[in-house]
Every structure is written in structure tokens, then in C-alpha cells.
Amino acid sequence: MLADDLRGMFYIALKDLKAYYFKPPNISWGILFPFAFILAFAIRNPGDLRSLVPGLLALTILFGTSSMEAIVIVFERRIGSLERLLLSPVRLPALLAGKLLGGMTFGLTVTLVILAISLAIFGTSHLNWFLLMLTLLLSATAFSAMGAFVSVAVREVFEAQTLANFIRFPMIFLGGVFVPLETMPGWLQTVARLLPLTYSVEALRVSFSGKPGTAALIDLCALLGFSIVLFSMAVHTLSKRLS
Amino acid sequence: MYEIIQVEGLTKIFPAEKNRLPLRAVDEINFLVKEGEVFGFLGPNGAGKTTTIRMLTGLSRPTSGQARLLNLDLTSELARIKKQIGVVPETSNLYDELTALDNLIFSMQLYGVPRSERKQRAESLLERFRLSNKCNTPFVKLSRGMKRSLTIAAALAHRPPLIFLDEPTTGLDVMSARSLRQMIASLRADGVTIFLTTHYLEEAERLCDRIAIIVNGKIVALDTVDGLKSSIQQKCIVEITLAGENGQLEKRRLDCASGIEAAIQQVLNDGSRGNIVSINTIRPSLEDVFVHLTGLNVEVMLAEKAGKGGSNAGG
Numbered sequence: 001m002l003a004d005d006l007r008g009m010f011y012i013a014l015k016d017l018k019a020y021y022f023k024p025p026n027i028s029w030g031i032l033f034p035f036a037f038i039l040a041f042a043i044r045n046p047g048d049l050r051s052l053v054p055g056l057l058a059l060t061i062l063f064g065t066s067s068m069e070a071i072v073i074v075f076e077r078r079i080g081s082l083e084r085l086l087l088s089p090v091r092l093p094a095l096l097a098g099k100l101l102g103g104m105t106f107g108l109t110v111t112l113v114i115l116a117i118s119l120a121i122f123g124t125s126h127l128n129w130f131l132l133m134l135t136l137l138l139s140a141t142a143f144s145a146m147g148a149f150v151s152v153a154v155r156e157v158f159e160a161q162t163l164a165n166f167i168r169f170p171m172i173f174l175g176g177v178f179v180p181l182e183t184m185p186g187w188l189q190t191v192a193r194l195l196p197l198t199y200s201v202e203a204l205r206v207s208f209s210g211k212p213g214t215a216a217l218i219d220l221c222a223l224l225g226f227s228i229v230l231f232s233m234a235v236h237t238l239s240k241r242l243s
Numbered sequence: 244m245y246e247i248i249q250v251e252g253l254t255k256i257f258p259a260e261k262n263r264l265p266l267r268a269v270d271e272i273n274f275l276v277k278e279g280e281v282f283g284f285l286g287p288n289g290a291g292k293t294t295t296i297r298m299l300t301g302l303s304r305p306t307s308g309q310a311r312l313l314n315l316d317l318t319s320e321l322a323r324i325k326k327q328i329g330v331v332p333e334t335s336n337l338y339d340e341l342t343a344l345d346n347l348i349f350s351m352q353l354y355g356v357p358r359s360e361r362k363q364r365a366e367s368l369l370e371r372f373r374l375s376n377k378c379n380t381p382f383v384k385l386s387r388g389m390k391r392s393l394t395i396a397a398a399l400a401h402r403p404p405l406i407f408l409d410e411p412t413t414g415l416d417v418m419s420a421r422s423l424r425q426m427i428a429s430l431r432a433d434g435v436t437i438f439l440t441t442h443y444l445e446e447a448e449r450l451c452d453r454i455a456i457i458v459n460g461k462i463v464a465l466d467t468v469d470g471l472k473s474s475i476q477q478k479c480i481v482e483i484t485l486a487g488e489n490g491q492l493e494k495r496r497l498d499c500a501s502g503i504e505a506a507i508q509q510v511l512n513d514g515s516r517g518n519i520v521s522i523n524t525i526r527p528s529l530e531d532v533f534v535h536l537t538g539l540n541v542e543v544m545l546a547e548k549a550g551k552g553g554s555n556a557g558g
Contacts, residue, residue, distance in 0.1 A: 001322055004355065011352040019340040080336035084397075087300055088353040089325045243304055 001091070008090030012098025013105060020068055021106040029067065030110040034059035041178050050122045054204035055177035060114045061139050062168060062197060065107030069147025070164040073099060073238070075157050086242065093235050096148055100231065103144035104137075111136060126210030135203040135216075138223035142196045145230035152238040176201045196226040245314070247405055247436045248276035248299065253308035255294050255460075268294040270460035271308065278404075281427070281437040283451030285444070287539050291460040292440040293333065296407050299438070300330050313405060326354060329398030329406040333413065335390040339383035343374055343393055346382055347400050354401035368396040372426065388419025395426065405436045412446060424450060448529040458537050471532045481506045482525050485517040492520065496531070499524070 020026075038056045042049055073096075076082035085095050115136075119127075150164045173179070174188065175197030181189055192198045203219035206212055255269040269291040276282040286292050297303035299310060301321045310317040312324045337346040347365035356364065369375045372392040377385060385393065391411065398406055411427065412420040427450055431437060441447050447454055448468050455465040464471055481499040483506070484492055499506040503522065510519070533539070 004322070004326075007355060008353055011349065015338070015341070015349050018345070019338050079339075080332060080334050081338055083302065083332060084336055084350075085353070086302060087325060087328075087330050089322050089355075090353060091322070242302070 001089075004089040005091055005094035008085075008088060009094050009098035009101055012085060012090070012095060013101035016072060016099065016102030017105060020072055021102060026068060026106070027110065030060065030064040030106070031114060033063050034114070037172070037177075050208075053118045053122060054208050055201055056118065057111055057115060057136070057204055058139065058175070058197060058200045059172065059177060061107050061111045061136060061200070062143050062171070063107075064110040065103045065140050065143040066147035066150070066164060066168065068106065069099065069103035069144050070150040070160045071157055072102075073148060073151035074154055074160045078157065092239055092242075096152075096231070096235055096238065099148055100141065100144045103147055104140040107140045107144065108136060111140075126208065128207045128210050128212055131203065131212050131216055132207035134220060135200065135207055135223070138220055138227065139196070139200040139203075142200070142223045142226040142230065145227050145234060146196065149230050149234040149237065152234050152241065171195045171197045174198070196223060199223050199226075244278050246275040247278040247313055248274075248282075248438065249311040250274050250299070251309045253295070253298060253310055254306045255291075255298055255303065256306040268460055269298070269305075272457070272460070272462050274455050274462060274465055276436060276438060277452075278436055279431070279434050280452040281431050281439055281450050283447040283454035284438065284440045284457060285442075285447055285454055285533065286440075286457035287537060290457045292457060293409060294460075295457070296330070296409050296438070296440065300328060300407055301325055326401070327403050327405065329401070329403040331395050331398045331406070331408045331411055333410045335387075335394040337382045337390070337394055337397055340381060342379050342381055343369060343385065344378045346393065347397055350397040350400040356401055364400065368400060372396045373422075386419075388415050388422070391415060391419065391423060392426070395423070399430070399435075403435075405438070406430070407438045409440050410442065411439070412441065412443060420446075444528070444530045444533055454529070456533060456536050463536050464532070468529055471529065472527050475527050475532055475535050479503075480525050480527055480531055482523045483507065483510050483519060484521045484523075485510070486520045487517040493517065496525075 034056055037059060038052050042052060073082065076085075086092070090098070115132075146167065147164065150167065151160050154160045154163055174184075174192045175195050176192065177197070181192055181198065181202075184192065199219040199222040203216050203223070206216040206219070251273050252271045253269060253273075254267070254271050257266040257268055259265045272291075272295065284292050284295065294303065298305045299312065299317065301317070301324065305317075313327050315324050317324065338349070341349065344362075344365055347368055348361050351361045351364065366375070366378070369378055372395070374385075374389060374393060374396070377389060382390065382393065391414075395408070395411065408427065412423055415423065424446060427437060427439070431450075437450075439447070439451060451468065453465065453467050454471060455462050456471075457463070464474070466474070479499040481497050481503055483495050483497065485495065486492055495510060497506040497509060503524070507519070507522065527535075
């Protein structure tokens with residue numbers, strides 16, 4: 001049974017990448033959108049551009065993983081093709097894990113392109129590769145799980161887009177991408193601590209400073225926690241909807 | 244030959260929702276399906292056909308009752324059952340973005356067909372369903388009939404001994420429906436057990452070894468086609484053909500238990516226009532059995548179905 005689940009996960013992810021993700025509009029949207037945000041910020045506040053790279057990576061992985069993920073499941077449910085997967089010997093958590101894997105792979109691929117461009121421009125000094133890769137991986141998992149939860153929580157594709165944006169846009173401004181957390185009022189900092197993007201940005205900043213410490217470990221644990229909670233919520237919600 | 248499906252007291256109750264009382268969609272049904280047969284499951288809209296299929300294929304949990312498929316318990320051995328059944332839902336639901344070949348290969352990947360066999364098996368299925376020339380065409384670009392054929396091919400990709408076909412010919416043109424019926428007959432010849440739901444009574448009559456008729460969640464009859472017919476054999480049915488003013492012929496079937504004269508009088512009293520061209524007493528058809536058991540008008544039922552997205556594929 002485990003073999004069926006693992007095989008199912010792999011092929012569901014592969015199918016999603018082929019059918020939905022690796023299409024020109026997705027790739028260009030995944031790269032251009034975060035660039036546009038950062039560029040607007042850099043023009044308004046010119047300064048150390050290298051310091052914007054962690055925020056840029058965090059935004060790229062947020063949008064790369066969650067944009068399509070939030071639509072795919074609800075879309076397949078609408079057209080009936082999710083039923084094909086439910087009829088197969090792959091169990092529901094593995095089915096959703098396959099969906100997550102597709103979103104993560106796409107998000108990570110797009111982010112690695114941005115990372116390569118950034119490093120070519122700004123260099124790799126003080127970079128902690130291990131922390132960087134681990135943060136990107138856990139961020140991709142958390143954001144993809146968030147996308148999956150959005151997708152199973154709604155009934156229509158347009159509702160998924162609305163809900164995803166309702167969650168993502170406040171997160172962009174509260175997650176420390178543009179405004180450091182320390183400069184925010186106390187209550188807003190508390191709100192920011194409830195958002196996965198905050199931990200992603202923080203851990204990415206640390207990985208670029210080359211000085212990992214306890215704070216980075218807490219960030220990674222928080223991202224892992226968000227991944228587990230959001231994935232469990234997605235499995236529970238879908239299971240309830242189907243029954 | 245063993246009973247590949249054994250159903251005992253299977254019930255599905257949908258809980259109350261706002262503006263809706265609890266719904267007993269399937270009500271303690273019992274039946275057996277023998278290995279290798281084509282088992283028809285007939286009933287009007289909302290009778291419980293699709294709910295029954297959804298329960299038997301693990302998409303919906305029964306409220307009560309038991310079922311065994313392929314000698315495996317539906318509740319505790321569902322994963323093993325799923326590996327050995329193929330399901331063709333009412334709507335063709337393959338992936339629009341994938342080609343015909345890729346859709347078949349993905350189905351095989353999900354069911355663990357060895358990599359070395361996938362391509363050859365997919366090509367042979369495409370050939371069998373006369374889709375070889377559409378091998379690299381995306382699913383979205385296939386005609387409705389081709390989509391239906393490919394959906395059936397995908398359900399057969401892992402070579403299941405038992406296949407569920409939910410309204411396979413609904414929405415197809417006459418030629419596509421005929422070709423699909425030939426394929427269903429050829430599957431039966433290969434020893435595949437087929438659980439078939441359909442609205443088209445002629446289709447059921449032509450394809451099925453045995454038929455269960457379900458009305459309001461209960462099975463009201465279960466027998467071979469001949470057995471069902473003989474249950475109302477003693478009934479007298481008369482077919483009266485009328486020619487209208489423009490020469491158009493209209494056929495009407497009536498119960499003539501009170502005598503042929505009374506049936507003729509009924510036609511005349513109904514205000515039917517035109518001259519009576521012929522009067523024949525006929526043997527009951529499956530349609531007559533269906534009408535007798537359900538009290539429904541078959542034309543109305545088919546029209547309702549067509550209104551839901553189907554078209555006429557009967558005949």
C-alpha cells in the first residue's frame with residue numbers, strides 16, 4: 001500500500017507539472033510578479049539592493065508554489081478528473097502530497113532561476129548554502145500546503161483565487177519583505193508571527209548573512225509546523241468535503 | 244463462475260441540509276453479480292444508480308449494509324479492490340492538457356503497470372478503440388465519442404476484471420453510441436464483468452445478461468431480460484398506428500387488459516387526430532416492463548436526461 005502511495009505521489013506530481021505548471025504564462029508570472037514588487041520598492045527606497053534578495057526569493061517561492069496549487073485541486077474537482085485519482089489505489093494524504101510535490105517542484109525551480117540571477121549579480125559571499133536550501137525547501141512545503149488548503153476549502157476556481165490573494169497580499173506587507181518586523185507596532189508584530197512568510201524571510205536573511213543561530217532554527221521549525229498543520233487541514237477538509 | 248459483487252442491505256442516507264430533509268438515496272438493496280456477466284442497473288433520474296456505483300467504488304461511504312467485490316470487503320479492503328476495478332463515470336474526465344497516449348500512460352502509472360509494458364499496452368488500447376491516429380492529440384481536442392472511448396480505454400488500462408460503466412452512451416451521437424456498444428460486447432467476450440447503468444432500455448436489452456431495476460432507492464425487479472418480460476407476459480399490449488393529416492405516422496402503445504376495443508376507444512377519446520392505419524398486439528419489451536414497474540413515461544425520462552446534458556443515443 002505504501003508503494004502505491006509513493007508511486008502515486010510521484011506520478012501525480014509529474015502529471016501536474018506537465019499538464020498545468022510548466023506552461024509559459026505560469027513561468028513568466030512566477031518570475032515577473034515578485035520582480036515587479038521588488039523593483040517598485042527599490043526605486044522608491046534606493047539603497048543596498050543585495051538586502052532585498054531574501055525578500056525577492058521569499059515572494060517568488062510564495063507565488064511560485066501557491067498560485068497554481070490554489071487552483072489545481074478545485075479545478076480538477078469541478079471537471080471531475082480529481083475523481084480519477086480518488087478511484088485509484090492511492091490514499092487521500094498521498095494524493096494531496098503528490099499535488100504538493102508538483103507545486104513545490106515548480107516553485108523551487110522558478111526560485112532557483114531567480115537565485116542564480118541574484119547570485120550572479122551580487123556574488124555568494126557570506127552565503128550559508130545549507131540553511132538557504134533548507135529554508136527554500138521548507139518554505140515551498142508550507143506555501144504549497146497553504147495553496148492546497150485554499151484549493152480544497154472552496155468550491156469554485158474564482159473563489160480560490162480570491163481567497164489565496166486575501167491571504168497572500170497582507171502577508172507580503174506584514175511578513176517583513178519590505179518593512180523590518182522590528183519597526184512595526186507590537187500588535188502587528190504578533191500578527192506577523194502568525195504568518196509563514198515572516199519565518200521564510202527571516203531564515204533567508206540569516207542564510208545571506210552567513211551567521212546561522214537559534215533564531216534560524218526557530219524559523220525552520222515554524223515553517224515545518226506550518227507545513228504539517230496546513231497539510232493536515234487540507235487532508236481533513238478534502239476528506240470531509242468528499243464524504 | 245463466482246459472485247464478483249455481493250451486496251447486502253446497502254443503504255445510503257444523505258443527512259439533512261438547509262432546505263433539504265435527510266435523503267434515503269439507496270435503501271437496503273441486495274443483489275449479486277456473477278463473474279463475466281453484463282449486469283444492467285436501470286432506473287429513472289435520482290433512483291440511486293450513481294450513488295450505488297459511488298459506494299461500490301469507494302467514492303462514498305455506505306450508511307449501512309455490506310458489500311464484497313472480488314471476494315474482498317468493501318470497507319476494510321478498499322485499497323485492494325480499487326486496484327482491480329475500472330470505473331467510467333458519467334462524464335468523460337481525463338486530462339484535457341494531456342494527449343490520448345499520455346492519459347493512458349498516466350492511468351497505468353497510477354495502478355503500477357510495469358514501465359516496460361505501458362507504451363505497448365496503451366498503443367494496443369488505442370488501436371482497439373480506433374484511436375491510433377489520435378495518439379498525440381490532446382484530450383480536449385477529441386470529439387465527444389472519442390473522449391468517451393478513451394475514458395473507457397483508460398479504465399481498462401490496468402486490465403481490471405470488473406468494470407463499472409455509468410451511462411456510457413449518454414450524450415453520444417447514434418454512430419458513436421453503436422460503436423461503443425460493440426466495444427462493450429467485445430469486453431464481455433473477453434471475460435470482463437460489466438456493471439452498467441443506462442437510461443436507454445434498448446441498450447440494456449441488447450447488452451445485459453441480467454438487469455436490476457431501481458426506483459426510489461429500492462430494487463423493484465431483478466432478472467434476465469426474458470425473465471423480466473415474462474413477468475408481464477400475461478399483459479395484453481396493443482400498438483395502434485395513426486396516420487395524421489400530413490401523412491405522418493404516430494405509434495401508441497396501450498394496455499389492453501380491458502379489451503382491444505376499449506384501447507381503440509381510449510385513443511379516440513384522447514382526441515388523437517388521424518386515421519387508424521394498423522392495430523397490432525405485441526409482446527412486451529423491456530420498456531413495457533420498465534413502465535409497468537416504475538409507472539414512468541420513458542420519453543419523459545429520456546427528455547429529462549437530455550436536459551441534463553445528454554442527447555439521444557438510443558437505438
